Amino acid sequence: MAPTLYMIETSTSTRAVLMVAKALGVEITKHYLDITAGEHLTPEFLKLNPQHTVPTLVEEDGKVLWDGHAIVLYLVDKYGKDNFLYPNDSYTRAIIHQMFYFEAEYLFPPLSKITKNMFYGNGKIDPNLLDDMGEAYGILEKLLEGHLWAVGNETTLADFSIISIITTMDMVLPIDSKTFPNIRAWIKRVENLPCYKENIPGLRVYKKVLKKYLK
Ligand SMILES: N[C@@H](CCC(=O)N[C@@H](CS)C(=O)NCC(=O)O)C(=O)O
Incomplete structure (x- = not known):
């Protein structure tokens, strides 16, 4: 199963994650949140991410990670090959x-x-x-x-x-x-x-x- 990305399209950090996932060939399940309706402030979402920000990534084994920068570093480390996008220097x-x-x-x-x-x-x-x-x-x-x-x-x-x-x-x-x-x-x-x-x-x-x- 692919990791799930809680996201909104207007979020610039979300789009950075989507581009990196695409470049690495990582399949992502998109979960759209309506933050104008407060869907990032529900008890369920706050349990995942007390900072209530998108993008938030949830791995199939339940590991949770947020902040676009942390997520792209994780994706490249876990799924990347040959130091692509993150040179070994x-x-x-x-x-x-x-x-x-x-x-x-x-x-x-x-x-x-x-x-x-x-x-x-x-x-x-x-x-x-x-x-x-x-x-x-x-x-x-x-x-x-x-x-x-x-x-x-x-x-x-x-x-x-x-x-x-x-x-x-x-x-x-x-x-x-x-x-x-x-x-x-x-x-x-x-x-x-x-x-x-x-x-x-x-x-x-x-x-x-x-x-x-x-x-
Ligand atoms: N530096 C963070 C910024 C995340 C962020 O502030 N996202 C905004 C959307 S662009 C958000 O979730 N705002 C809702 C909130 O903070 O309650 C990242 O890269 O993920």
Whole structure:
């Protein structure tokens, strides 16, 4: 039996997990939660994950794991072959983790605040959060300098962790190709990977929600 992923499509971390699972050939059973209806706050789900976040993975033997970064590391360790997406070099692995923290500390917070406000608040986008996003783009532009992929010259877990969120942020604050040529070129590269298709349905849903507020 395949592991079950509790998820919502608009969640960027969920989409990173789906892309990695696809790239590794791991079958996943998708369990959609309606978090606007509070399905992540039921006693049953809180028993699985007291942090009440998606994505949450439940293995067939009942082991539970959450946080997109932890899940992709687990998938590659348990199901991956030949160090694919997670090269066997200590420094490269450390830089992949560094990119995970960059995603969690610089990219996720402004987007998450904007998204929460769309779903639960008045939907108005705080210009300070857009500034934070622009600053994060500037950092990412430098991080991508001089190599093809997020970390070095092969695809790694870092590409999937960053692409799902950056393509979502691009809808909120478009990434200009003149100011951020490295980001735009890298996005194109990732979009051409077969597993990228796992990112698309969630992006479409996000776009629909956003459209309501960006008039
Ligand atoms: N860093 C976490 C972020 C998880 C997260 O905050 N997910 C949001 C959806 S994008 C969520 O579950 N929100 C509901 C809540 O926190 O109650 C990860 O990578 O999994």
